[in-house]
Amino acid sequence: MRRLDVSADGDSYRAGLVEGPRPEPAVGEVLVEVAASGVNRADLSQIAGRYPAPPGEPASLGMELSGTVVGSGERVCALVAGGGHAEFAVVPEGQLLPVPDGVGLVEAAAIPEAFLTAYLNLVVEGGLERGGRALVHAGASGVGLAAIQTARFLGARVAATTRTASKLAALGDAGADLAIDTSSGSFADAIESAWGESSVDVVLDPVGAETLAGDLQVLATGGRIVFLATMSGARARLDLVQLMGKRARLIGSMLRSRSRPEKAALVRRFRSEILPGFESRALRVTIDSIHPAGRAAAAFQRMARNENTGKVLVDWSR
Numbered sequence: 001m002r003r004l005d006v007s008a009d010g011d012s013y014r015a016g017l018v019e020g021p022r023p024e025p026a027v028g029e030v031l032v033e034v035a036a037s038g039v040n041r042a043d044l045s046q047i048a049g050r051y052p053a054p055p056g057e058p059a060s061l062g063m064e065l066s067g068t069v070v071g072s073g074e075r076v077c078a079l080v081a082g083g084g085h086a087e088f089a090v091v092p093e094g095q096l097l098p099v100p101d102g103v104g105l106v107e108a109a110a111i112p113e114a115f116l117t118a119y120l121n122l123v124v125e126g127g128l129e130r131g132g133r134a135l136v137h138a139g140a141s142g143v144g145l146a147a148i149q150t151a152r153f154l155g156a157r158v159a160a161t162t163r164t165a166s167k168l169a170a171l172g173d174a175g176a177d178l179a180i181d182t183s184s185g186s187f188a189d190a191i192e193s194a195w196g197e198s199s200v201d202v203v204l205d206p207v208g209a210e211t212l213a214g215d216l217q218v219l220a221t222g223g224r225i226v227f228l229a230t231m232s233g234a235r236a237r238l239d240l241v242q243l244m245g246k247r248a249r250l251i252g253s254m255l256r257s258r259s260r261p262e263k264a265a266l267v268r269r270f271r272s273e274i275l276p277g278f279e280s281r282a283l284r285v286t287i288d289s290i291h292p293a294g295r296a297a298a299a300f301q302r303m304a305r306n307e308n309t310g311k312v313l314v315d316w317s318r
Helices: 041-047 112-125 142-153 165-174 187-195 209-218 240-245 260-273 297-304
Strands: 002-009 012-019 029-039 064-069 075-079 088-092 096-098 133-136 157-162 178-181 200-205 219-227 249-252 287-292 311-315
Touching: 002 041, 002 297, 012 297, 029 112, 029 297, 041 297, 064 088, 064 112, 075 088, 075 112, 088 260, 096 260, 112 142, 112 200, 112 219, 112 260, 133 142, 133 187, 142 157, 142 165, 142 200, 157 165, 157 187, 165 178, 178 187, 187 209, 200 209, 209 219, 287 297, 297 311
Parallel strands: 133 157, 133 200, 157 178, 200 219, 219 249, 287 311
Antiparallel strands: 002 012, 029 064, 029 088, 029 311, 064 075, 075 096
16 A cells, blocks of 8 residues: 655655555454545645654554544544554554535544534633633634534634734634734734623643643633643743633643543544534535645645635545
8 A cells, every 4th residue: 555755854855655565454443445534734744754643553654544444444533642654554443433414525534633622622621611712822723613513513602813814814714703813913902802801711722831821820710721732832931820810721632632531532523412412514624735646745845834714635535
């Protein structure tokens, strides 16, 4: 079978297809013929040598896919810890999701990583409830747009940020009540102007150091800030008096490194609580671009340059 081999020279990405043996599923796993795989920022970190696959998982790139189960033909999408950017991939049975009615097989590759990450961090970690308020940073990313939709689907209000004015419309289209351009002013001031002081229950933050002070400023008493990446840096000054006064919680979260049983439990909850939203059309996948596997370098380049609005996919059917 073929799989992607991707390297970077500074800001320039190269991708080639290399031949290798088809993986063999073990007990509790299935073999999936891949229709499409999703590109994530975690892929870029792995290419840079900063984010290896967990021990015992495939070392090659790719953390989400869609396709058909070999032997049964079942249409599925799935979360994997590695090996997704290939013609065939082994998937633990507990991490499989059925492709919802009305979603194409290729497009379904945009569901697992983005929507499971959004659900994990807003609900399981952040405790977002109906009537609550959420702040989603990097709202035009795949995870960001999934988080906006998920929060609205659960009956919460959402503020979302972007550094690119041209992406503001996408935040509103996804359901954001407040769409904020952080290149033109303080997101914290914008939220306080619209919602009042200390009004946000859960913050979903992949930005890191740059946004922590503003997150604390808008956070409600007892609120939660969930960090899932550090795009602006990993070290920040923290006002401990403010943290204690608001009885706030800072939560670090990572999906890839969780055990297979943890991921299976998350997938079961998601399948029950969120997946029906795709069939009712309350939720939708947001595709930025789809790239043939033979020209996948452009997919990684687009992600690295922050040009995408929504998910970037690699199509293995062409």
